[in-house]
Amino acid sequence: MENNIIEITTDIIQGDSSEVLKSFESDSIDLIITSPPYADQRSFTYGGIPPEEYVDWFLPITKELLRVLKPTGTFILNIKEKVVNGERNTYVIELILEMRKQGWLWTEEFIWHKKNCYPGKWPNRFRDSWERLLQFNKCKQFHMYQDAVMVPMGNWSKTRLKNLSDKDKTRDDSKVGSGFGKNISNWVDRTMVYPTNVLHLATECNNKNHSAAFPEELPEWFIKLFTKEFDVVLDPFMGSGTTLIVSNRFRRNSIGIDIIPEYCEMAKKQLNKVEAYLYEKREKYGKVKSK
Amino acid sequence: MENNIIEITTDIIQGDSSEVLKSFESDSIDLIITSPPYADQRSFTYGGIPPEEYVDWFLPITKELLRVLKPTGTFILNIKEKVVNGERNTYVIELILEMRKQGWLWTEEFIWHKKNCYPGKWPNRFRDSWERLLQFNKCKQFHMYQDAVMVPMGNWSKTRLKNLSDKDKTRDDSKVGSGFGKNISNWVDRTMVYPTNVLHLATECNNKNHSAAFPEELPEWFIKLFTKEFDVVLDPFMGSGTTLIVSNRFRRNSIGIDIIPEYCEMAKKQLNKVEAYLYEKREKYGKVKSK
DNA sequence: GTTCCGCATGAATCGATAG
């Protein structure tokens, strides 16, 4: 058979996830990754849910997510409890317990260490520089592609990660052995190492309007770790669409849902840019291989 | 009044914390910092508690801890849930919820990022390189001395911390009051910054036998942050006595409890070494000022 | 089939030493 282009589909659905998801087929999603609106007492702009209602608000959605996820799939939930009345609120840990009652397995908790976190100073509290990345699964036997997220070891990682475009990454990795001679030959044996469950990423999100945006590296890491090409990624709180853009870039199908029409528009615009860019690339570099 | 030596007391009590603590005076402790035996299904060597019994086992102790803590005091709990049957067990988050019912405030959760974590490779899991440091308080108005844990900014921190042996540290700190003050105050403006709630420490403890040891930097950080000189520090699961040794070094009174006689002996030996050393120092550098 | 325990497997960073 000849090589042909397999289209990567990227769907944006405007609506309430708890309703929209009901029309989804069961066992159809490979990875759910999302950063839901955090509980917030004050700003009710973007679905700001009061902390005490947060669990009840979220559970109907996680119930549908459990249904639509493939048995081998994974659900990554980026969340962090707010300080309410001088205390860390408990809605996140209550949510974990309730989700387990629904049938979710709480497989792991990754830490996202935000290297440049919000500035500020308080008399009885330091700056909060980490968030939870809760991993939930349907079954113990889920897909995990660990090799896809190996990182350069030691101090190289820092200097290297600074100035790389997307393409430099792969090319760099394959060419490391040749160019620099003896210095590098020491490293060649074991340049790449497995990461741990602590992620060090700076929080640089392009879309400052969205209240719950994460940097592209975050969905990228989990998309590489838990999906392969042509798998389906779902973000039930799409926001500005970072998850979809990254999915598209790495040739994963994706679906984004958001209740706010403006975000859907914004995500569409972003995607059009990306797709135009990708189309150019295809023309330039030839057609994409089918799987 | 003349300068005179105020003795720093360091008490070691062999026994079960849930019983021993009952004889303690209420509202008498400034800081509780401890790393209790983690739940473990398998090894019952050091009070290995099965996960499903962990909360019930711990709650009577936290009840007493709440009583003996000063209203302005803090309780730091170093803990991490094990993987049980492919899932992160929930005993830690259940413990948080139950402790709040006792009256504790869950003020903050620090992350201890263990830079050199346990080896291993598993098909569906990366190495676990972080632990929780849960901060509990009795009242919202607790003592916090943020300036005491400011860190040199940028790369200096690394290079400085590298070259510090234990002796250098003590010498540093004992001299801070006198000669070096001015120099430091110059730097404070631009080189010292407040830390965040993520601690980066390597796990190297001198006492290899103890199954529940943390590195000295950990209690050091919290002792500086939450106590001043001559305050009282309590470790209800003393183990090899790291908390007491550090308390002593920084001129805090301390009390350690452990159920295992061998650990009490070990801690006493360690302390004797330290005290002999300190005595030498005093002779050399003159008497210690009273408060 | 269950559940239990023992044991082999397992990776990267830090610190000190030497060049």
Next chain:
DNA sequence: ACTATCGATTCATGCGGAA
């Protein structure tokens, strides 16, 4: 003072075998 080695350190999991 910087670099490159070596050696030491680490509160784990999953698997298999036994009860």
